[in-house]
Amino acid sequence: MNTIKNIFTAIGILFLSGLFIYAIQKAPGEDQTKTNPNALNEKAVKDYNVYAITLPEQMDFAGEQVPLNNPDILERLDRELLVNTYWQSNGLLMFKRAAKYFPIIEPILKKNGIPEDFKYLAVIESGLSNVVSPAGATGVWQIMKxxxxxNGLEVNSNVDERYHLEMATEVACKYLQKAKDDLGTWTLAAAAYNAGNAGISRRLKEQGVKGYYDLLLGEETGRYLFRIVAVKEILNHPKKYGFNFKSEDLYASVPTYKVEVDTAVTDFSKFAKQFDINYKILKLHNPWLREPHLNNSSRKQYYIEIPKKGYYSVKP
Structure with missing residues (x-):
C-alpha cells in the first residue's frame, strides 16, 4: 500500500508541477499585461493619436477678419484650437449645451442687432452654465451685480435675474452695443466684455494702436478673443476636430409655458405641486428664484416657467 501510495503521490507532484510550468509559460502569451506592465500602455499609445491642427486659411469674428498672416496671431489661435480640441469631455458638453441654449440666445442677439458670433462668447464665459466667478460675476453671461x-435687473437674495437667460442676454446685448459704439469694432467690444470699456480704451491710447490684435494685454483678455474664435470654429466643424455624436446625443429644451405671478408666494414646494412638478424642477426652469419663497412686497409681475405635462412627474 505504501508503495502504491508513494507512486500516486509522485504522480500528483509531477502533475501539479506540470500545471505550474504550463501556467508560467502560457501567461505571457495569454495576457502580456500581467507580466509586462507597459504592454497596456503601449497598446493604448498605438490606438490613440494626437494630431497637429491645420488652421483654416481665413477666419473671422462678427465679420471682422483674424490676421492669420501675423505669426503671433497664428500661434495664439493655434493654442486655443488645440486646447479646446483635445479637452474632449468639455468639447462634447459644448455641443450638447449649445443645442439646448443657442435657440434661446440667437433670436435675442438678432433682435438687438448683435452679431450671432457673440453666442460663442457666452460659451467661453460660462460653458453655458449658471456659474458664479470668484469676483461675483453670475449666470451664463457672467454679469456683475x-x-x-x-441695466434693470433685479438682484437680491430673493430674486436674481442674472440667472434668467433671456433677461441676462438682453443685458449682454446692451453692454456689447455700447462697447461697439465706444470702441468702434465688434472685436474690441468682445474684449471689453472681459476687461471693461474703460480698460480697453485706456490700453489703446497708452500703446498707440487701434485694434485688438495689436494690443499687449494680460493673459486672460489676451486669450479672450482667440478662445471665442476657436470655439466658433470647432462648434461649426465637429467632424474636422474629431467630435462624433448623433442628434439624439444633444440636450433638448423641455417645452414650457409662463405663469404670471403678481403676489407673494409663501412656499414654492406647494406652488410647484399645483402643476404636477416638484420644487427641484421649478428651480431648474427658474434659477433666478433664489429662495423657496417669493417676497414680492411691491406686487411686481413675474413670469414663472412651468414645463408642459408629461416631461416630469412628482414621485411620492
Whole structure:
C-alpha cells in the first residue's frame, strides 16, 4: 500500500508541477499585461493619436477678419484650437449645451442687432452654465451685480435675474452695443466684455494702436478673443476636430409655458405641486428664484416657467 501510495503521490507532484510550468509559460502569451506592465500602455499609445491642427486659411469674428498672416496671431489661435480640441469631455458638453441654449440666445442677439458670433462668447464665459466667478460675476453671461442693476435687473437674495437667460442676454446685448459704439469694432467690444470699456480704451491710447490684435494685454483678455474664435470654429466643424455624436446625443429644451405671478408666494414646494412638478424642477426652469419663497412686497409681475405635462412627474 505504501508503495502504491508513494507512486500516486509522485504522480500528483509531477502533475501539479506540470500545471505550474504550463501556467508560467502560457501567461505571457495569454495576457502580456500581467507580466509586462507597459504592454497596456503601449497598446493604448498605438490606438490613440494626437494630431497637429491645420488652421483654416481665413477666419473671422462678427465679420471682422483674424490676421492669420501675423505669426503671433497664428500661434495664439493655434493654442486655443488645440486646447479646446483635445479637452474632449468639455468639447462634447459644448455641443450638447449649445443645442439646448443657442435657440434661446440667437433670436435675442438678432433682435438687438448683435452679431450671432457673440453666442460663442457666452460659451467661453460660462460653458453655458449658471456659474458664479470668484469676483461675483453670475449666470451664463457672467454679469456683475452692479451691471445687472444698472441695466434693470433685479438682484437680491430673493430674486436674481442674472440667472434668467433671456433677461441676462438682453443685458449682454446692451453692454456689447455700447462697447461697439465706444470702441468702434465688434472685436474690441468682445474684449471689453472681459476687461471693461474703460480698460480697453485706456490700453489703446497708452500703446498707440487701434485694434485688438495689436494690443499687449494680460493673459486672460489676451486669450479672450482667440478662445471665442476657436470655439466658433470647432462648434461649426465637429467632424474636422474629431467630435462624433448623433442628434439624439444633444440636450433638448423641455417645452414650457409662463405663469404670471403678481403676489407673494409663501412656499414654492406647494406652488410647484399645483402643476404636477416638484420644487427641484421649478428651480431648474427658474434659477433666478433664489429662495423657496417669493417676497414680492411691491406686487411686481413675474413670469414663472412651468414645463408642459408629461416631461416630469412628482414621485411620492
Amino acid at each position: 452692479a451691471t445687472g442693476r444698472e
